Amino acid sequence: xxxxxxxxxxxxxxxxxxxxxxxxSGWYVLGKEVTDFEQQWAAxxxxxxxxxxxxxxxxxEVALRALDIGPGDEVITTxxxxxxxxxxxxxxxxxxxxxxxxxxxxxMNMDSVKRCIxxxxxAILLVHLYGQIRDMQAWVALCHEHKIELIxxxxxxxxxxxxxxxxxxxxxxxxxxFYPTKNLGCVGDGGMMVTSDTxxxxxxxxxxxxxxxxxxxxxxxxxxxxxxxxxxxILKVRLAWMDEFTARRQAIARxxxxxxxxxSKVTLLAAPQEDAAHVYHLFVLHCQDREAFLxxxxxxxxxxLIHYPIPVHHQPPCLDIPRDPQGLRQSEAHAATxxxxxxxxxxxxxxxxxxxxxxxxx
Numbered sequence: 001x002x003x004x005x006x007x008x009x010x011x012x013x014x015x016x017x018x019x020x021x022x023x024x025s026g027w028y029v030l031g032k033e034v035t036d037f038e039q040q041w042a043a044x045x046x047x048x049x050x051x052x053x054x055x056x057x058x059x060x061e062v063a064l065r066a067l068d069i070g071p072g073d074e075v076i077t078t079x080x081x082x083x084x085x086x087x088x089x090x091x092x093x094x095x096x097x098x099x100x101x102x103x104x105x106x107x108m109n110m111d112s113v114k115r116c117i118x119x120x121x122x123a124i125l126l127v128h129l130y131g132q133i134r135d136m137q138a139w140v141a142l143c144h145e146h147k148i149e150l151i152x153x154x155x156x157x158x159x160x161x162x163x164x165x166x167x168x169x170x171x172x173x174x175x176x177x178f179y180p181t182k183n184l185g186c187v188g189d190g191g192m193m194v195t196s197d198t199x200x201x202x203x204x205x206x207x208x209x210x211x212x213x214x215x216x217x218x219x220x221x222x223x224x225x226x227x228x229x230x231x232x233x234i235l236k237v238r239l240a241w242m243d244e245f246t247a248r249r250q251a252i253a254r255x256x257x258x259x260x261x262x263x264s265k266v267t268l269l270a271a272p273q274e275d276a277a278h279v280y281h282l283f284v285l286h287c288q289d290r291e292a293f294l295x296x297x298x299x300x301x302x303x304x305l306i307h308y309p310i311p312v313h314h315q316p317p318c319l320d321i322p323r324d325p326q327g328l329r330q331s332e333a334h335a336a337t338x339x340x341x342x343x344x345x346x347x348x349x350x351x352x353x354x355x356x357x358x359x360x361x362x
Contacts, residue, residue, distance in 0.1 A: 001303050002181050006346035018233035033232040042194055046169045049201035051193045052227030053208050056155040056177025059191040060088030063151050063173040066203040069094050069122045076116045077125040078108045079311035079331045085153050086312050098323040103330045104270040112324045123149040128157035128167050131281035134273055136170045156281035158183040162274050168194045183281050184242050186231040245345035249280040252343050252352050259356040283343035300358035304341050311335045
């Protein structure tokens with residue numbers, strides 16, 4: 001599904017140079033590398049501020065806490081996501097409420113969200129699953145109508161764009177992960193909250209650093225979640241390649257959409273509303289007999305994975321989690337049939353053809 005060793009040698013050399021620069025500086029936490037990358041990533045997202053944190057889950061928690069969303073509050077999100085989305089809500093002290101998804105996209109369904117809104121609802125955590133953003137003006141309008149915050153989980157949607165704006169810039173805050181497999185990834189854990197709200201960014205920066213305003217002064221309880229200098233320096237290197245790598249993912253996705261032939265056995269998710277609105281962190285199919293499909297792909301030496309086989313409300317800590325009163329049937333069906341095929345920038349056209357041939361043979 002990923003092949004880091006096949007990346008251009010130029011990236012490896014530039015990465016080693018960046019790490020050496022940090023080591024030579026003698027400054028390893030909250031220094032110039034982090035500040036530079038925060039500014040670069042915020043500018044790319046079209047917002048005023050970036051606050052580097054330890055991972056994407058912490059970016060969600062910090063955003064919620066900076067907005068004073070916590071105990072007694074509800075945040076609506078999706079059960080078809082990485083567990084970190086819901087865990088970030090609970091770590092902030094709030095209660096996650098799960099809305100169902102749209103079967104054609106895997107994204108949260110607006111009618112289901114409306115059924116979940118209560119007087120305790122303070123935010124919607126909108127997960128841009130698989131790297132796609134869609135119907136953003138409608139989500140902004142819904143949150144405005146109900147006077148609730150829109151927070152974007154952009155962990156899979158680096159530089160996805162629609163209506164001239166970038167993922168993370170539509171809501172009050174956006175949460176990014178820079179885990180190694182992400183479209184922009186470091187060589188460990190890393191994350192960032194982005195926003196154009198100066199007061200929100202200042203509070204988030206305080207919260208990530210023990211709640212410290214100035215050294216040894218702690219006006220509130222924070223956490224220790226800081227993007228470190230080495231990871232920030234590496235992300236600056238990799239940022240220069242993101243446009244090229246994103247374009248390659250999108251080109252592979254076009255080849256898949258044009259080349260897959262038997263849609264009675266394997267079906268595709270809906271095409272994006274705009275070409276730039278899907279950055280294909282994952283290319284996901286639906287297959288009713290998924291186990292047979294996985295065996296077939298293994299026989300053809302193509303790796304395929306399942307993201308995510310168990311929806312959040314079927315995880316042991318979340319069996320009683322609040323949800324759409326009409327149920328989460330679409331999420332359950334999606335989890336039972338979804339399968340991801342390789343779609344990463346190191347794939348050659350020959351690789352793509354091999355994947356297509358394996359699927360079409362099935």
